[in-house]
Amino acid sequence: MQGFMFLALVAALFFTFSSFLDKFILTHKLKNADAYFILQGIASFLLYPILLFFSTGISIPNAGAWPFIAVSGITAAIGLIIYYRLMGSADYSAVSPLMQARILFTIPLSYFILQEFYGLNVLAFMLLIFAGSVLLTVDEKSSLRTIISKNRVLATGLLICLIWAFSNLLSKPVLQALSVENFIFWRNVFSFAVVIAMLPVLLRGRAREVLAQDSRKALPYVILLLLVAFAGMQFMFYAMKYSVSITESLLGVIGLMAIALAFLLSRTNPEIIAEKHSAKIYALRALGALLVLIGIFNILGARI
Numbered sequence: 236m237q238g239f240m241f242l243a244l245v246a247a248l249f250f251t252f253s254s255f256l257d258k259f260i261l262t263h264k265l266k267n268a269d270a271y272f273i274l275q276g277i278a279s280f281l282l283y284p285i286l287l288f289f290s291t292g293i294s295i296p297n298a299g300a301w302p303f304i305a306v307s308g309i310t311a312a313i314g315l316i317i318y319y320r321l322m323g324s325a326d327y328s329a330v331s332p333l334m335q336a337r338i339l340f341t342i343p344l345s346y347f348i349l350q351e352f353y354g355l356n357v358l359a360f361m362l363l364i365f366a367g368s369v370l371l372t373v374d375e376k377s378s379l380r381t382i383i384s385k386n387r388v389l390a391t392g393l394l395i396c397l398i399w400a401f402s403n404l405l406s407k408p409v410l411q412a413l414s415v416e417n418f419i420f421w422r423n424v425f426s427f428a429v430v431i432a433m434l435p436v437l438l439r440g441r442a443r444e445v446l447a448q449d450s451r452k453a454l455p456y457v458i459l460l461l462l463v464a465f466a467g468m469q470f471m472f473y474a475m476k477y478s479v480s481i482t483e484s485l486l487g488v489i490g491l492m493a494i495a496l497a498f499l500l501s502r503t504n505p506e507i508i509a510e511k512h513s514a515k516i517y518a519l520r521a522l523g524a525l526l527v528l529i530g531i532f533n534i535l536g537a538r539i
Contacts, residue, residue, distance in 0.1 A: 308425025
C-alpha cells in the first residue's frame with residue numbers, strides 16, 4: 236500500500252469519528268437538530284478561519300467564483316439541517332454509511348451541468364450502489380413491500396445525497412483558481428448566512444430552550460468534532476494530490492467503519508448511539524456498505 240492510500244484511510248477514520256460525534260451530541264448533549272445546526276454553524280464560522288490561518292492562509296476568490304461559492308454554501312447548509320434531523324431520529328449505522336451514496340447523483344449532475352460523460356457501463360454500478368443503499372436502511376420491521384415505498388430513512392438520505400452532490404459539484408469551476416481549504420472556508424461563510432437568515436424560523440420551536448439549557452455543555456464536543464473533521468480534510472487533501480479517484484474510492488470505506496463501530500457499541504454500550512439490532516441486521520447493513528464501496532471503486536475506475 237502506498238503512503239497516500241494510508242492517509243486516505245486515516246481521513247476515513249477521522250470522518251467516521253466525526254459522524255459518530257454528530258450522533259452522540261444529538262443523542263446526549265444537544266437533543267434538538269435545529270439547535271445543533273445553529274451552534275455548529277456559529278462555532279464553525281468562528282473556528283475555521285483560525286485553523287485556516289495557521290495552515291494555508293486565507294485568499295480572496297475572483298469575481299466569477301462568488302456565485303458558485305454562494306450557491307454551494309446555501310445548498311450545503313440546507314442539506315446539513317436535513318442531515319441533522321435525520322441523524323437525530325434514525326440509526327447512526329444507517330445514516331452515516333448512506334451518505335457515501337452521493338455518487339448516485341454526482342454522475343447525472345456531472346453530465347447535465349459539466350457535460351462530463353462517464354459512459355453507459357456505470358449504470359450497472361449505480362444500480363449496485365442503490366441496492367446497497369436499500370440494505371443500509373433495513374431493520375427488524377422491514378419487509379419487501381415497504382423497504383423502498385415507505386422507507387423514510389432511504390428517501391431522506393438520498394435527498395441529502397442529491398443536495399450535497401450538487402453543492403460539491405459547484406466546487407469544480409472554482410478550484411482551478413482557489414485552494415480547496417479556501418473554497419470550504421468561503422462556502423462556510425455563506426452557510427453561516429443561512430443560519431442567520433433561518434434563525435427566526437429555527438428558534439420558534441424547542442431550539443431556543445435547548446440552546447439556552449445545553450449549549451455550554453455541548454460546545455466542547457462541537458469544537459472537538461470540528462477539529463476532527465478539519466484533520467480529516469487535511470489528510471484527504473494531501474492524499475488527493477496523488478490520486479483523486481483512489482482517495483475518493485477509499486473514503487467509501489467510511490460506511491463499513493461506521494457499521495463496525497455501531498455494532499461494537501450496540502454490544503457494549505448501546506445507549507451511546509441509541510441503537511441496538513440483531514447481528515443479522517448489522518450484517519445486512521455491512522453488505523449494503525460493501526456494495527456501495529464496490530460501486531464507487533468501479534465508477535471512479537480506481538485501481539489499487
